[in-house]
Amino acid sequence: MLENPNFDMHAVGNHDNDNNYYAFTQDFYQKLGEEGTNMSVDSMQTSNAGGSVSMSVDNSSVGSSDALIGHPGLKPMRRPYSPSLGQSVFRPGRVTHALNDDALAQALMDTTYPTEGLANYEEWTIDLRKLHMGPAFAQGAFGKLYRGTYNGEDVAIKLLERPEHSPEKAQALEQQFQQEVSMLAFLKHPNIVRFIGACIKPMVWCIVTEYAKGGSVRQFLTKRQNRAVPLKLAVMQALDVARGMAYVHERNFIHRDLKSDNLLISADRSIKIADFGVARIEVQTEGMTPETGTYRWMAPEMIQHRPYTQKVDVYSFGIVLWELITGLLPFQNMTAVQAAFAVVNRGVRPTVPTDCLPVLGEIMTRCWDADPEVRPCFAEIVNLLEAAETEIMTTVRKARFRCCMTQPMTVD
Structure with missing residues (x-):
């Protein structure tokens, strides 16, 4: 477990401190194993x-x-x-x-x-x-x-x-x-x-x-590499996720591990939210195990072991939306642990593409705001995405985002 939420960011990406960072990382992974935590430090697909x-x-x-x-x-x-x-x-x-x-x-x-x-x-x-x-x-x-x-x-x-x-x-x-x-x-x-x-x-x-024949969203995006992602499809899939999560939250559940690996694609290309093994009924959140989830999609309050609410799922959705728009892995120029450090200590988030539809950029940035109270609920997200879908169909029907960032940067 992370005993001190105030991580030393000087070790992140600083080659002068490689030995110290390596030692810390080894100690971190050792603690994960010793304490039997639920935290997923990175993801893969088969x-x-x-x-x-x-x-x-x-x-x-x-x-x-x-x-x-x-x-x-x-x-x-x-x-x-x-x-x-x-x-x-x-x-x-x-x-x-x-x-x-x-x-x-x-x-x-x-x-x-x-x-x-x-x-x-x-x-x-x-x-x-x-x-x-x-x-x-x-x-x-x-x-x-x-x-x-x-x-x-x-x-x-x-x-x-x-x-x-x-x-x-x-x-x-x-x-x-x-x-x-x-x-x-x-x-x-x-x-x-x-x-x-x-x-x-x-x-x-x-x-x-x-069984989802289409695989996971992360697999779908990985296979596309840097090829253009149809904007209409990205928004449609984001809407599927938002509608499913609105339903989950209406019933007072929290997913706690929302990420592209846990979003499965059906034969009709609709999205199915999977892996509810880490979900909890939203009662007495202070008693919840804070380490559950995966760093690249994890809200800062979970990383810091602070009390949390359903808004941790909203944060994760913001990262997922960014993935759908760019086709890229969040923080792919960082390790999962470095990403956690950066999110908590420097407020780092993925860079919103300059050609991103303004309403989509607004949804992302509001969803991953450090203050959970600023994050919208999923019912509002659904409304915003439906408006975006209408705008796409009427004004930018053939728009496609081109993933041209081979080494995506992050911004504070």
């Missing part, structure tokens, strides 16, 4: 036969409140997904030949042990006879993510392993599993990933959601 799921990588324990879809500690599987393996997915109630040595998959499908229902969510209990599992394509300390089908529909299957030798971690992980299930079952919106069901076995918990 893809699998036209589908993808985003993840975050750090030294934290997977027994945190992060969902496996955006799981700290996740690493890509060394063996890529093979279409030939995928052909063997369609076996009711069985795992593929490729998973015969996969203990988690075998534990889920083992008929020796009964499937437990979910307390208060019996109707969401998965019928394992209808679940067809394909190969795993991501894994973490306590779980894996698989692609498969359920009732013939492509799905993402998250398996979490019950820690055998740590009753405390097992209890915490089960509580977080129940929390994610309850939230996914409760939240029903076109721009939120659809929950299909879940189940419990003695040594494994399973969550099944719809």
Whole structure:
């Protein structure tokens, strides 16, 4: 954890202090590992036969409140997904030949042990006879993510392993599993990933959601590199996110890890907000774990361990909007830790493009204001984006932003 929120910015980008900075960074990562924090220090993506799921990588324990879809500690599987393996997915109630040595998959499908229902969510209990599992394509300390089908529909299957030798971690992980299930079952919106069901076995918990064939927004933007991003598409996708988040906030939830990795693209190019494993009901915010999230998108009050509200999601949305407009990774000329230092101590934010539509620039800068009270609510953001969409359609119908900043700068 960051014990002192007043970071020494002299170490950031100062080659004279490289040794001191390296030592601090090593100590920082060591503290992350020692304290089992939920903080994601950077992100990566994996893809699998036209589908993808985003993840975050750090030294934290997977027994945190992060969902496996955006799981700290996740690493890509060394063996890529093979279409030939995928052909063997369609076996009711069985795992593929490729998973015969996969203990988690075998534990889920083992008929020796009964499937437990979910307390208060019996109707969401998965019928394992209808679940067809394909190969795993991501894994973490306590779980894996698989692609498969359920009732013939492509799905993402998250398996979490019950820690055998740590009753405390097992209890915490089960509580977080129940929390994610309850939230996914409760939240029903076109721009939120659809929950299909879940189940419990003695040594494994399973969550099944719809599978987004288009991958994550971050993957989409990375593949475009510096090519022009259609403005109409950028605003349309931003509106999807804003509408989904307005729905979440209306129900007094906070996502806490809103970022382009956790925004999935459906076949119709609409956006689905995913990874509610770190979300919390907005009550007694001072008791919330402040480290949850990913630095490049994280509000300064979360970095500094200060009390926070739903406005942390608004801050993150401002960064996401900037990504959609520029196609670039936020603070890509900094490490994630350097970005955190700069955001907190110098008020650094991504540079708004000079040719950016004024209303979009205004939304960004208001969303990532250091003062949470200045940040608009998502209902207002939706109205502003709808006005921008109308302006685009009537006055700049063919406008496209060209990402010409090969080394994007940041501005205080």
